[in-house]
Amino acid sequence: MDLLERYLQAVGNYLPGKGKQDTLAELRANLIAEMEGREEELGRPLNEAEVSAVLERHGRPVIVASRYLPQHYLIGPGLFPIYWYTLLKSFPLVVLAYTVAEGSFLLFGGGGAAQFGSAIAKFPYVVFTFWGWMTLGFAAFEFAQGRYIDQIKWDKGWDPRALPERAAGKEPSLANRVADLVMNALGLMWLLAVPNHPYLVLGPGAPLKKLSLTLTPDWHVFYWQIVGLLAVMLVLKAVALFASARLRAGLKLTCQAIGILILVVMVQARTYFAPLREGSNQLSLTNLASINYSLNLAFKIALAVTVVKFLWDLWQTLAGSRMKAAGFVRVF
Amino acid sequence: MTVEIQNELFDSLRLELRRGCLVLAVLAQLRVEHYGYTLRKALADQGLEIEESTLYPLLRRLETQGLLTSEWREEEKRNKRFYRLSAEGAVILEQLLAEWTGINDSLHRILKNEKER
Numbered sequence: 174m175d176l177l178e179r180y181l182q183a184v185g186n187y188l189p190g191k192g193k194q195d196t197l198a199e200l201r202a203n204l205i206a207e208m209e210g211r212e213e214e215l216g217r218p219l220n221e222a223e224v225s226a227v228l229e230r231h232g233r234p235v236i237v238a239s240r241y242l243p244q245h246y247l248i249g250p251g252l253f254p255i256y257w258y259t260l261l262k263s264f265p266l267v268v269l270a271y272t273v274a275e276g277s278f279l280l281f282g283g284g285g286a287a288q289f290g291s292a293i294a295k296f297p298y299v300v301f302t303f304w305g306w307m308t309l310g311f312a313a314f315e316f317a318q319g320r321y322i323d324q325i326k327w328d329k330g331w332d333p334r335a336l337p338e339r340a341a342g343k344e345p346s347l348a349n350r351v352a353d354l355v356m357n358a359l360g361l362m363w364l365l366a367v368p369n370h371p372y373l374v375l376g377p378g379a380p381l382k383k384l385s386l387t388l389t390p391d392w393h394v395f396y397w398q399i400v401g402l403l404a405v406m407l408v409l410k411a412v413a414l415f416a417s418a419r420l421r422a423g424l425k426l427t428c429q430a431i432g433i434l435i436l437v438v439m440v441q442a443r444t445y446f447a448p449l450r451e452g453s454n455q456l457s458l459t460n461l462a463s464i465n466y467s468l469n470l471a472f473k474i475a476l477a478v479t480v481v482k483f484l485w486d487l488w489q490t491l492a493g494s495r496m497k498a499a500g501f502v503r504v505f
Numbered sequence: 506m507t508v509e510i511q512n513e514l515f516d517s518l519r520l521e522l523r524r525g526c527l528v529l530a531v532l533a534q535l536r537v538e539h540y541g542y543t544l545r546k547a548l549a550d551q552g553l554e555i556e557e558s559t560l561y562p563l564l565r566r567l568e569t570q571g572l573l574t575s576e577w578r579e580e581e582k583r584n585k586r587f588y589r590l591s592a593e594g595a596v597i598l599e600q601l602l603a604e605w606t607g608i609n610d611s612l613h614r615i616l617k618n619e620k621e622r
Contacts, residue, residue, distance in 0.1 A: 196565070198577075199541065199586045203561055206542035206585070232558040240562035 176221060177204060180228045187238030196241050204231065247312045251327060256311040260304070265351035266414070267303050271296065272355045276362055347414070354410045361403045364396075389447045395438045402438070406431045422490050429483045436476040443469055527555060529605055531563060532590060532598045535573060540585040564588055572597055 181197050188196055208227055212219055219227070231237065248256050275292040318324050345353070406428050413424040444465050506514075530553050534544060541561050548555055567573045572594035575586050590598065 198584070200561065202583060202585045203541040203557065205583070206540070207557065210542065210546070230557075232556075237558050240558060241565060 176224050176228065177201070177208075180204075180231075180234065183234035184238050187235050188241060200237075204228070207231075246315060248308070248315050252311060252315050252318075255327060256307070259311075260307055262347060263307070264300075264303075265348045267299065269351045269355055269358075271299055273358050276359055344418070350410070350414055354407070354414065357403065357407050357410055361400070361407055364400055364403065389442075389444050391442055391444060395442050398438045399435055402431050402435050426483070426487060426490065429479070429486065433476065433479050433483060436472055436479055439472040440469065440476055445469075526605075527553075527559070527563070528567070529598075529601050531555075531560070531567065532572060532594055532601070535588055535590045536595075536598075538587050538589045540580075540587045544588070567594070 181201055184200065185193055185197050204227065208219055208224060211223065211227065215223075275295075279288055279292065409424050409428050409431075413421045413428075416424060445468050446461055446464060448461065530548060531544070534547055539547060541557070541564060544564075545555060545557060545560050548560075564573065564575075568575055568588065572591060573588045574591045575588045577584055577586050579585075
């Protein structure tokens with residue numbers, strides 16, 4: 174019976190103090206009865222190997238002890254889907270906030286490549302911190318439910334008629350919308366940084382210097398127009414992240430219209446590059462006129478395509494609204 | 506699907522299927538007083554094998570839920586903990602049996618219809 178006592182001691186190591194002796198006494202009585210039943214079948218006392226087999230079949234002490242403990246969840250099965258959904262939905266927003274914060278610091282704080290590397294290296298830490306706090310918050314909520322606040326029945330008290338309206342086409346995911354917003358924010362920050370950091374625009378266009386070219390004075394006019402329009406677009410896209418599907422469709426069309434206005438400004442500019450100083454050679458001037466013409470044509474083509482796309486999307490949205498007003502409901 | 510995955514899936518579904526039935530069987534069997542070992546034997550004699558490590562903690566849980574009562578008593582010169590269905594347990598057992606009978610009848614009808622097709 175030494176083996177039995179050692180087994181009970183091992184099980185006891187994993188049991189809480191309260192009720193431990195009671196549980197072990199019951200387990201002892203049952204295991205002894207089990208062994209006596211086996212002895213009765215065999216007609217002789219059990220040897221050590223047979224006692225060991227009975228205990229082995231009964232289970233590893235830590236597992237056996239865990240079955241006597243109340244079931245604990247950090248986040249229970251009722252709350253877990255909500256936790257997981259919240260994690261997935263809020264993660265793109267964390268990426269957005271981090272990108273905007275670090276991007277601003279990088280562009281206006283004078284950071285270089287080292288700062289960029291540091292921002293990338295810190296990102297996993299930010300993700301783990303976010304995940305940790307979310308998990309902790311939900312675990313605290315799980316703990317409080319039923320103890321300090323009423324148990325919430327997540328599958329009760331909801332109205333199917335309050336579900337968001339079905340999107341007319343394939344609606345971009347939240348991650349896509351956040352990525353779009355991040356790109357928009359980075360574009361605007363880049364544009365704002367250009368006056369103080371000319372290399373941001375002339376860096377890739379370094380050969381322009383050799384050709385004795387520079388941006389026309391008109392840039393000062395349409396630069397601020399474009400900055401203003403991009404800023405408005407950024408705000409609208411940020412609002413769209415939290416808006417209903419219907420409002421989102423309207424904001425999307427507004428952003429498209431702003432995109433058209435930006436292209437109109439670019440088309441109206443006509444001349445983008447001018448000679449750096451007088452006396453530039455004739456070949457450069459010919460090329461310059463050709464470059465300006467090509468750029469203007471490219472903006473005109475982009476404007477035409479964007480206008481057609483805008484009109485198509487507008488028609489789709491209006492047609493969808495008319496169908497709904499007439500009482501049609503898409504079921505499938 | 507490999508045979509291994511299929512077996513794992515079957516084991517998991519079988520466990521799920523048995524879990525509720527075991528509670529019902531234990532409650533029904535404890536209309537007559539038993540201690541852990543004799544309860545296991547009684548269930549096994551009727552074709553329902555339950556591992557000790559599953560049954561004994563289950564008895565504790567059912568007692569905590571108020572469905573069973575227990576008392577320590579000496580039998581054959583040994584102290585044993587005897588369990589019995591409580592009054593609340595008897596009410597719940599009747600409700601569970603009605604539920605189980607309904608499910609069983611439905612399943613029989615579904616299976617019968619399948620055979621007739």
